[in-house]
Amino acid sequence: xxxxxxxxxxxxxxxxxxxxxxxxxxxxxxxxxxxxxxxxxxxxxxxxxxxxxxxxxxxxxxxxxxxxxxxxxxxxxxxxxxxxxxxxxxxxxxxxxxxxxxxxxxxxxxxxxxxxxxxxxxxxxxxxxxxxxxxxxxxxxxxxxxxxxxxxxxxxxxxxxxxxxxxxxxxxxxxxxxxxxxxxxxxxxxxxxxxxxxxxxxxxxxxxxxxxxxxxxxxxxxxxxxxxxxxxxxxxxxxxxxxxxxxxxxxxxxxxxxxxxxxxxxxxxxxxxxxxxxxxxxxxxxxxxxxxxxxxxxxxxxxxxxxxxxxxxxxxxxxxxxxxxxxxxxxxxxxxxxxxxxxxx
Numbered sequence: 001x002x003x004x005x006x007x008x009x010x011x012x013x014x015x016x017x018x019x020x021x022x023x024x025x026x027x028x029x030x031x032x033x034x035x036x037x038x039x040x041x042x043x044x045x046x047x048x049x050x051x052x053x054x055x056x057x058x059x060x061x062x063x064x065x066x067x068x069x070x071x072x073x074x075x076x077x078x079x080x081x082x083x084x085x086x087x088x089x090x091x092x093x094x095x096x097x098x099x100x101x102x103x104x105x106x107x108x109x110x111x112x113x114x115x116x117x118x119x120x121x122x123x124x125x126x127x128x129x130x131x132x133x134x135x136x137x138x139x140x141x142x143x144x145x146x147x148x149x150x151x152x153x154x155x156x157x158x159x160x161x162x163x164x165x166x167x168x169x170x171x172x173x174x175x176x177x178x179x180x181x182x183x184x185x186x187x188x189x190x191x192x193x194x195x196x197x198x199x200x201x202x203x204x205x206x207x208x209x210x211x212x213x214x215x216x217x218x219x220x221x222x223x224x225x226x227x228x229x230x231x232x233x234x235x236x237x238x239x240x241x242x243x244x245x246x247x248x249x250x251x252x253x254x255x256x257x258x259x260x261x262x263x264x265x266x267x268x269x270x271x272x273x274x275x276x277x278x279x280x281x282x283x284x285x286x287x288x289x290x291x292x293x294x295x296x297x298x299x300x301x302x303x304x305x306x307x308x309x310x311x312x313x314x315x316x317x318x319x320x321x322x323x324x325x326x327x328x329x330x331x332x333x334x335x336x337x338x339x340x341x342x343x344x345x
Contacts, residue, residue, distance in 0.1 A: 199256065
């Protein structure tokens with residue numbers, strides 16, 4: 001996996017952080033530096049983005065400029081004011097349409113404000129931390145969304161069936177794209193790889209002798225090995241033969257290329273997943289992360305080993321694995337449905 005890719009990705013994220021910080025008071029920059037040793041650059045970007053929403057709200061409510069907000073002003077905000085902000089987060093505005101925010105999004109945005117207040121308090125910039133008195137939202141119990149085996153087959157068959165092309169050249173293009181897409185989806189479904197890890201793969205990251213992929217996992221700077229099965233190995237062998245034959249590529253190391261012959265992006269993969277899942281007629285809302293969930297759920301069902309599943313998914317906490325991939329509630333409801341048969345025999 002190209003460290004150059006990850007370094008470039010991190011540089012772009014840092015540039016975005018600096019862009020956001022330029023619109024915020026100086027003490028927020030000092031806060032970002034303070035948490036840099038204990039957080040990833042992506043986490044810090046999310047925190048700062050969340051804080052821009054908070055500062056915009058404070059400035060509007062107090063009728064002042066964002067850059068005029070000081071630690072003293074934040075300290076003076078009452079618990080009622082901060083609770084009103086919490087209620088404000090219940091509704092998000094997307095493309096001019098108001099919609100109820102997910103409790104997880106609201107919780108994260110409040111957590112970002114709490115982190116800033118905590119920093120200001122422990123560094124003696126404010127005499128009190130009012131955010132400790134603001135109640136956290138109750139998180140909705142999310143049902144784990146993962147594809148069943150037949151749904152995965154439908155999805156893959158949908159990619160293989162493709163679309164009718166209007167010309168020989170278009171047909172050739174479609175076949176090339178289909179081949180790449182079927183490999184992308186097969187890797188996502190059979191390794192538990194994250195989409196950011198998938199797009200960062202280089203050709204040299206495939207070890208056919210050990211049937212494994214070399215990736216840099218989330219939050220780590222060192223390589224990790226992901227193993228895959230024999231069927232995927234054969235598919236990858238065919239794909240590599242094809243991939244190395246593509247002329248005039250802009251990134252000769254990248255495993256997966258876009259139509260412009262450069263490394264494929266996370267956004268492109270997200271669009272592909274949306275396109276094919278809709279075409280397949282799947283009722284579930286499918287994203288690249290849901291394909292990762294499919295692998296994690298299937299692995300736990302097959303082994304019953306939570307520690308093994310946590311290790312394979314790259315989780316530091318077994319609790320994370322249990323929450324995301326151990327679908328006990330759904331499994332119990334399925335058993336209940338099979339146990340009752342009234343008047344159908």
